[in-house]
Amino acid sequence: MKNIFIVMAVSLAFAHSVSAQKVEITPHYGYQVGAKYNYYGGYLKLKSSEQYGLTFGINATDDITLEFMWAQQNSNVRIKDFQFYPNETELTDVVVNHYQLGAIHMFGYNEARPFIGLSAGWSSFNPDIDLYDGTTTFTLGISGGLKYFFSNRIGIRIQSQLLMPVSWGGVYIGGGGGGVTAGGSILQLNFSGGLIVGLGD
Numbered sequence: 001m002k003n004i005f006i007v008m009a010v011s012l013a014f015a016h017s018v019s020a021q022k023v024e025i026t027p028h029y030g031y032q033v034g035a036k037y038n039y040y041g042g043y044l045k046l047k048s049s050e051q052y053g054l055t056f057g058i059n060a061t062d063d064i065t066l067e068f069m070w071a072q073q074n075s076n077v078r079i080k081d082f083q084f085y086p087n088e089t090e091l092t093d094v095v096v097n098h099y100q101l102g103a104i105h106m107f108g109y110n111e112a113r114p115f116i117g118l119s120a121g122w123s124s125f126n127p128d129i130d131l132y133d134g135t136t137t138f139t140l141g142i143s144g145g146l147k148y149f150f151s152n153r154i155g156i157r158i159q160s161q162l163l164m165p166v167s168w169g170g171v172y173i174g175g176g177g178g179g180v181t182a183g184g185s186i187l188q189l190n191f192s193g194g195l196i197v198g199l200g201d
Contacts, residue, residue, distance in 0.1 A: 021059045021060065022058075022199070023056070023198070023199040024058075024065065024196050024199075025054070025056055025057075025196075025199070026055040026057070027194050027195065028052065028071075028193060028194030029052045029193065029194065030050070030052075030192025030193060031051060031190065032049055032050070032073045032189075032190045033188065033189040033190065034049075035188050036186070041083060042079065042080045044077060044078070044079050045077070045079070046075055046076075046094070046096075047075050047076050048075075049074055050073070052071065053069065053070045053098075055067055055070075056068045063105055063106050063107070065103065065115075066102075067101070067102055067119070068099075068101050069099070069101075069102075070097065071097070071098045071190070071192075072095065073095070074093070074094075075093070075094055075096060076094060077090070077091045077092055077094050077127070078091065079091050092127040092131075092132055093127070093129075094126060094127050095125075095128070096123060097123065097126075098122075098123045098141075098163060099123070100119035100120065100141050102117055102119025102120060103117060103118065103119075104116065104143065105117065106147065111155075113149070114144075114145070115146070116142075117141075117142070118141070120139070120141070121138075121139055122136055122138055122139055123137055139163050139164070140164055141163050143162075144160060144161075145157060145160060146158055149196070153198040153199075154198065155195075156193065156194070156195060157195075158191075159191075160190065161192070162188070163189075
């Protein structure tokens with residue numbers, strides 16, 4: 001619920017700064033591809049899982065839409081460390097939230113409109129176990145997809161998005177008076193689809 005409030009607050013501030021234009025609200029659901037970070041002595045892996053969220057857009061021109069996106073992934077982190085965890089072992093469940101502000105450029109003038117987009121924002125990684133610290137990092141995004149409009153008000157949107165870099169980690173594994181600290185950057189690719197609801201002109 002807190003994430004919905006963040007989306008609404010940013011969206012209202014966003015909308016206030018733009019003259020009256022058509023607004024698009026798109027709840028979406030999809031799949032987040034897993035990612036792995038290799039370090040000296042092993043690796044950390046964020047497993048693939050479902051993803052859901054909301055995109056709020058304002059059409060600045062016929063071809064350009066300014067957008068704010070929130071997406072959440074519920075996954076888990078696994079580790080394989082040659083010293084402490086010789087087999088791949090699950091460390092903790094983790095909730096990942098992505099927040100992106102950017103723009104997409106659409107092509108064509110009929111019902112089907114391909115698009116590409118760039119965005120920037122932040123991602124938060126919140127482990128389920130207090131032993132591991134959460135982190136919030138700067139994130140860049142590249143997206144591409146297709147909008148198909150059944151009418152001026154209703155359409156569908158399918159897209160793929162690459163989020164990069166996502167710095168995360170700081171996981172400490174200790175034992176026998178020693179320990180390993182691991183953390184780094186990963187790339188996250190997702191695929192999603194949703195229903196576009198248009199408001200305004």
